[in-house]
Amino acid sequence: MSTATYQRRLATLRRMVERRLAVAVTPGSPRDLTEACRYVLSAGGKRIRSTLLLLSCEAVGGTARQAVDAGAAIEILHNFTLVHDDIMDNAVARRGRPTVHIRWNVNNALLTGDVLLGIAYSSLLRTRDSDIPRLCALFTQGLIEVCEGQALDLEFERRENVSARDYFTMIEKKTGRLIALAAEMGGLIGGGRPKDIGALRSFGHYLGRAFQLQDDLLDVIADQATFGKSIGGDIVERKKTYLLLTALEQATKEDRLYLETFMRKYPPGTDRTDPKARARTITDVTAIYHKYGVIDETRSLVDRNTRKALAALTALQHSGATEMLARLSEELVQRAS
Amino acid sequence: MSTATYQRRLATLRRMVERRLAVAVTPGSPRDLTEACRYVLSAGGKRIRSTLLLLSCEAVGGTARQAVDAGAAIEILHNFTLVHDDIMDNAVARRGRPTVHIRWNVNNALLTGDVLLGIAYSSLLRTRDSDIPRLCALFTQGLIEVCEGQALDLEFERRENVSARDYFTMIEKKTGRLIALAAEMGGLIGGGRPKDIGALRSFGHYLGRAFQLQDDLLDVIADQATFGKSIGGDIVERKKTYLLLTALEQATKEDRLYLETFMRKYPPGTDRTDPKARARTITDVTAIYHKYGVIDETRSLVDRNTRKALAALTALQHSGATEMLARLSEELVQRAS
Numbered sequence: 069m070s071t072a073t074y075q076r077r078l079a080t081l082r083r084m085v086e087r088r089l090a091v092a093v094t095p096g097s098p099r100d101l102t103e104a105c106r107y108v109l110s111a112g113g114k115r116i117r118s119t120l121l122l123l124s125c126e127a128v129g130g131t132a133r134q135a136v137d138a139g140a141a142i143e144i145l146h147n148f149t150l151v152h153d154d155i156m157d158n159a160v161a162r163r164g165r166p167t168v169h170i171r172w173n174v175n176n177a178l179l180t181g182d183v184l185l186g187i188a189y190s191s192l193l194r195t196r197d198s199d200i201p202r203l204c205a206l207f208t209q210g211l212i213e214v215c216e217g218q219a220l221d222l223e224f225e226r227r228e229n230v231s232a233r234d235y236f237t238m239i240e241k242k243t244g245r246l247i248a249l250a251a252e253m254g255g256l257i258g259g260g261r262p263k264d265i266g267a268l269r270s271f272g273h274y275l276g277r278a279f280q281l282q283d284d285l286l287d288v289i290a291d292q293a294t295f296g297k298s299i300g301g302d303i304v305e306r307k308k309t310y311l312l313l314t315a316l317e318q319a320t321k322e323d324r325l326y327l328e329t330f331m332r333k334y335p336p337g338t339d340r341t342d343p344k345a346r347a348r349t350i351t352d353v354t355a356i357y358h359k360y361g362v363i364d365e366t367r368s369l370v371d372r373n374t375r376k377a378l379a380a381l382t383a384l385q386h387s388g389a390t391e392m393l394a395r396l397s398e399e400l401v402q403r404a405s
Numbered sequence: 406m407s408t409a410t411y412q413r414r415l416a417t418l419r420r421m422v423e424r425r426l427a428v429a430v431t432p433g434s435p436r437d438l439t440e441a442c443r444y445v446l447s448a449g450g451k452r453i454r455s456t457l458l459l460l461s462c463e464a465v466g467g468t469a470r471q472a473v474d475a476g477a478a479i480e481i482l483h484n485f486t487l488v489h490d491d492i493m494d495n496a497v498a499r500r501g502r503p504t505v506h507i508r509w510n511v512n513n514a515l516l517t518g519d520v521l522l523g524i525a526y527s528s529l530l531r532t533r534d535s536d537i538p539r540l541c542a543l544f545t546q547g548l549i550e551v552c553e554g555q556a557l558d559l560e561f562e563r564r565e566n567v568s569a570r571d572y573f574t575m576i577e578k579k580t581g582r583l584i585a586l587a588a589e590m591g592g593l594i595g596g597g598r599p600k601d602i603g604a605l606r607s608f609g610h611y612l613g614r615a616f617q618l619q620d621d622l623l624d625v626i627a628d629q630a631t632f633g634k635s636i637g638g639d640i641v642e643r644k645k646t647y648l649l650l651t652a653l654e655q656a657t658k659e660d661r662l663y664l665e666t667f668m669r670k671y672p673p674g675t676d677r678t679d680p681k682a683r684a685r686t687i688t689d690v691t692a693i694y695h696k697y698g699v700i701d702e703t704r705s706l707v708d709r710n711t712r713k714a715l716a717a718l719t720a721l722q723h724s725g726a727t728e729m730l731a732r733l734s735e736e737l738v739q740r741a742s
Contacts, residue, residue, distance in 0.1 A: 097553060098557050100560065101552070155515065179493075183548075183553065185522060190542075208523050209523075
């Protein structure tokens with residue numbers, strides 16, 4: 069498959085979902101709520117989860133059209149989490165625009181998230197010729213785990229003793245779950261055999277893990293211009309990433325003491341506002357990552373999980389869709405690094 | 406049916422739902438989230454919505470057992486709205502206990518609401534031998550309208566020109582919708598004919614309206630000891646109730662001016678804290694309600710809607726369950742007045 073064909077096909081799938089998202093919010097009352105819902109759903113983005121869902125449906129012999137309502141549903145579910153997470157994290161901007169609670173207010177953002185969840189189920193329920201009870205059960209389990217993941221993330225901010233293993237539990241729920249769910253739902257809607265649906269679930273599971281580890285890694289090694297976010301943001305924010313937690317576990321007493329003292333300076337002080345202090349913090353922590361080989365270790369974990377994801381795919385009959393899924397996976401974990 | 410039989414039967418239905426609610430939250434992580442969910446669901450209350458749902462199922466020939474998971478689901482949905490509404494309203498107590506955002510924090514309350522919604526769908530999906538897609542669609546429509554109702558309620562707080570008609574739109578979504586939904590879902594699960602399900606929907610619609618009007622009325626006329634809340638709270642809070650909005654529409658220029666000036670004193674001033682100022686505000690506004698016959702008018706609207714609800718019930722074959730529904734309706738709209 070040529071790169072042009074791959075890109076064209078991706079664009080077509082995204083357009084199908086965008087069209088659904090554009091009409092998902094029915095004109096209702098009051099205006100603030102409707103407008104905020106439309107604002108959120110029109111923000112664009114890569115639509116990774118819906119693309120995975122549509123391709124997974126095709127990969128077991130279904131059509132993208134069959135899966136498009138469920139694809140829109142999973143994007144809406146994802147956006148519900150973003151709106152509520154932004155309230156909890158006091159985030160002021162997302163995708164270059166003010167967050168909902170900044171553009172309107174916290175109450176409207178809270179309700180926007182709630183109603184988006186209703187709109188997500190509505191969209192899911194428009195899926196035809198599928199096992200709706202099972203689809204709803206999967207979707208609901210995904211919703212619950214995403215909330216648990218976010219709750220763990222908040223808890224980790226306050227807790228001192230977080231292990232790399234705890235981190236995996238959290239991130240698998242918060243980020244990995246929806247990726248795995250997308251693949252599994254696509255397989256179910258496409259009428260895949262249990263074995264094929266299992267392979268897709270496994271594919272999504274490893275891909276989700278690779279995806280998040282890569283995200284942690286990019287904060288340290290990315291090319292700033294391509295990455296879009298400023299480098300070292302996770303470090304300055306004392307975010308308990310896989311890199312930091314692994315460094316803590318492997319560091320000698322002296323370095324561990326340094327890291328622990330560094331982490332206790334929360335909320336971040338001058339290194340958030342003063343460029344020089346910021347650069348020094350980032351350089352120091354990154355040096356420790358390099359010293360203990362944490363960056364290479366994470367990179368190899370990304371590779372290993374990506375390989376496992378691709379291996380899971382080989383259980384499916386080879387097709388244009390499985391090829392697309394493989395290419396998309398490689399693209400996702402090689403972003404800008 | 407004797408009062409003892411009626412009370413015993415009600416208690417049995419409530420116990421069935423309580424048992425489901427007690428196991429609805431599976432032990433998950435993190436602890437704060439699980440504990441907050443259990444805290445909310447163990448708060449008791451009259452469980453009006455689930456009782457209506459179970460009785461409606463019986464009224465079309467089904468069993469309460471068939472409907473109990475859906476009954477728990479609608480109580481959980483109701484509690485999700487309470488947790489989020491309490492955040493938005495800055496409420497510090499509910500049912501004599503601190504609200505979730507006070508007992509824990511706003512972030513945990515936000516996530517508790519979100520995850521309760523997932524738990525509600527999980528419970529609903531445990532319903533056997535029913536049209537799950539239709540049940541989910543009804544439930545989802547209910548969720549969306551409840552959010553819209555709350556958004557309208559918040560909007561009305563800021564808006565000056567709210568009509569009694571606007572009020573009905575809002576309250577029908579915010580409060581009436583779940584009552585009507587309970588009756589309709591019960592009818593659907595019990596395998597009722599379309600005509601019977603329609604009668605139950607209609608019954609729920611009028612009952613929901615009577616129920617809310619009565620709530621507005623009780624704020625002014627209730628016996629404080631029985632009502633539990635302090636009298637005149639809606640007045641002091643400048644809540645745009647049916648009473649206030651109707652008085653505004655019917656008052657002469659002078660009284661309307663008084664009410665408009667009164668309403669502009671928001672947030673409430675000394676009359677929230679100083680008992681004398683509070684008593685004066687309540688006496689003055691109540692006097693205007695009496696002057697324009699607003700209290701009698703509201704009382705007769707409660708009666709009219711209750712009669713319509715009971716009339717809708719007569720379309721169903723008479724049974725112990727329809728008798729229970731009729732008695733429960735009368736009890737609900739005669740609370741402590």
